[in-house]
Amino acid sequence: MAIEVSLIIPIYNGEQYIMNILLDLRKQTFNDVEFLLIDDGSSDNSVSVIQKFITEQKDKRFKLIIKKNGGVSSARNTGLDSANGNYIMFADSDDRLDEKFVEAYYCSITAHNSEMEFFSAIKVDDAEKLEEIGRIDYTPVATSDSISVRKMITLFSDLQAWGYPCSVISEKKLWKNVRFDPAVKFQEDVQAFFKIWLGNPDIKISLNAKAYYYYVQRKNSALHTMKPGDYWQFVGVDTEIIKNISEHKSLNDLVPTVKSLLISSLINVMAVSLIFKDEVSYSKSRKLFLREFKKTNFSKNMKLRRIIQYILVKLNCKVILTKVYGRIYEVN
Template sequence: MVYINYSLKSKYIKLNISLKEKTLFSIIVPVYNVEKYLDKCLASILRQTFKNFECIIIDDGSPDNSNAIIDKYVKLDQRFKVIHQKNMGISVARNAGLDIAKGEYVVFVDSDDYIADDYLEKFALKIADTDADIVICGFIEDYKDYEKNKVFTAESTEVIKQNLLADVWPSYVWNKCYKKDLFGDIRFPIGMVYEDLLTIPAVCLNAKRIECIPDKLYYYNRQNVNSITAQKTVKKLYDLFLGRMKNRRLAVERNVDCLKALDKIIVKETMKCLFRQYNDNELFEAQEQEICASLKERLDKSEINGLRNRFWVKMLLAKRKKLCAWYARFRGYC
C-alpha cells in the first residue's frame, strides 16, 4: 500500500484497490545469455507491490543457464510465462512479447537490468490520476564503482515529444509505461542495433498525454560488457544515422519543433560514422553515399557551424580517407 501523506492516505488506498481490480500490466523481458544478471531481474519483478501483472519472458535461444532460471520463476508464479524461440535478436523477441501481451499497459525490462519494488505501482497511480497514455520515470545507471541518476520533468506533452525526437531525452524502451494500443502496427525493426530509437519516438507521437514521475525506479546495468550497444562499430553508427533520419522525417510530418536540435546531433554522428568508415571500411558504397548526401545537404544549407567542423566535413566529402582515418584514431573514434 502507498503512504503519500495522512490526508491523501484514504484516497490512495481506494485508488490502489480499484487499480488492482481493473489494470493489467504486461512486462516484456527478452532474454539472451544473461545468466549472471537474470535472477536479480526476475526477482525484482516478483517483488512488485502492484500485483496485477503478467511477465512475458522471451528466451531468444540462450545457450547458457538462463533457461533454468526462467523455469524456476515460471514454476514459482503463474504470472510468469515463457516463449522459447531460436536466436533471432532482441527486436523479434520484443515483438513476440507484444503480440501476445494481454495488458492494457506494457512495460519493457531488459534482462540484465532490474526495477524498484514499487515500479508498477508508481506507474499505476500516475495513470489513475492523469489518464496518461505514457508515463516516464527516472533511472539509475549502475556502473561498477558508482551510479548516475537521471530524472525527467517537462511542462507539457508537446515538450516531451520534442525532447524524445531530438534525443534530448533518451528514447530507451525501458523506464516507460505505454498504453498498448499506441503500438498499433508499430513493431521493433529486425536486424537493427538502435531499435529503440527507430520505434519509441513514433509510439510517443501517438500519445495524447505523456506524464513524468520524478522517482528513480529503473536500474540500468552499465556493467554488462556483452551488451549490444557496449561497443560502437561503423554498422551500429549507420543504424543510429538511419534512426535519426527517420525521426527527422517524423518531426517534419507531425510538425514537431525540434529540427534545429536534431540536425546538430545528425551532423555530429554522421561525421563520426564517416570517420570510422574511412578507417574500418565496413559499409557498402550505397550506404556511404547516403551518409555523404545527408552531410552535404547540411553543409550546403550552412547548418554546420565552426571552421574546424566545416573543414573536416569537406575532407570527409572529398574522401581524403588517409587524413580522415588518422583523425578518427587521434580523436579516439576507433
C-alpha cells in the same frame, strides 16, 4: 483476462545473471501485473532456471514464453502480441529493478492521465553493488504538466530525451499498429517510438525525474563493440524518421529540427570510422554531414557544440577528431 500492466522481458542466454532480475520481479510491490519472460531460443540453461524458479515461487504473475531465436525486437514483439495489460513496460534481463519499478511507473502515468511517461534510470557497472556511475536523466526537462508530441520530438532531437524502452510506460493501444523492426539492430526503439508519435500526434506525454531502473553497463555489450557499419544503422533510422515527418501534415515543419538527430549520428559514424581507419566510411559520412548541416536547426544549447564540430569536419582535422572522440568511444 485484462490486467493493468504487462512487463515484457526478452531473454537470450542469460543463465549467468537471470536470477537477479527474477528476484527483483518477485519483490515487485505491484500485483496487477504479468511478467512476460520471452526466451528467444536460448542455447544455455536459461529456460531451466526460469522454470525452476516459477515452480518454486508459485507466483502467478510470471509467464514464460519460449520462441525460436529472432533477436531482441522479435522477442519484444512476441511480448506485445501476448500482452493482456492495459499498459506496456519493458525491461532487459541483465538489468536490475527497484521493488517499486512497476508500481511507481503505473501510479504516475495514471495520476498524470498521460498516454506515455518517461522516467530517469540509474547507470551502474556492477549488478550486485548497484553503485551509481551516471544517469539517463530527465531532471532538466521533467515537469508536473504533460507535454505534446511536438515538444517531445523537439527534446529528443536536442538529445534531452532518449529512446530507452526500460524508461517508459505506455498505453497498450499505442502499440496496436506498431512493432519493433527485427531487421534493425540499433535504434529500433527510437524507430518504434517515432512511429507511435507520428501515428498518435495528439497524445499527452509525461517526463519524470525519478528513477527506479538500474541500467547495467557491460564492457561486452553491443554498444561497446560497434563498428562503423553498425553506426550507419543510426543514419538509416534517422533518415527514415525524417522522411516520415516530412510526409506528416501537422508535424512536417519539424524536419529541420529532427535533422539534428542525423547530424549527431553522422558525427558518431565519422568518429568511429576514423578510429577503425575506415576511409570510405569516413569520406561518405563527412560529405553527408557537410551537406545536411546547413539544413538543420539547432537549439541554443547545442548550436555552439555543433559549430565547433562543423569547423573541425570542414577543415578535415582528422587527428583532432580522432583524439577527441577516441576517448569517448570504447571499441575493441
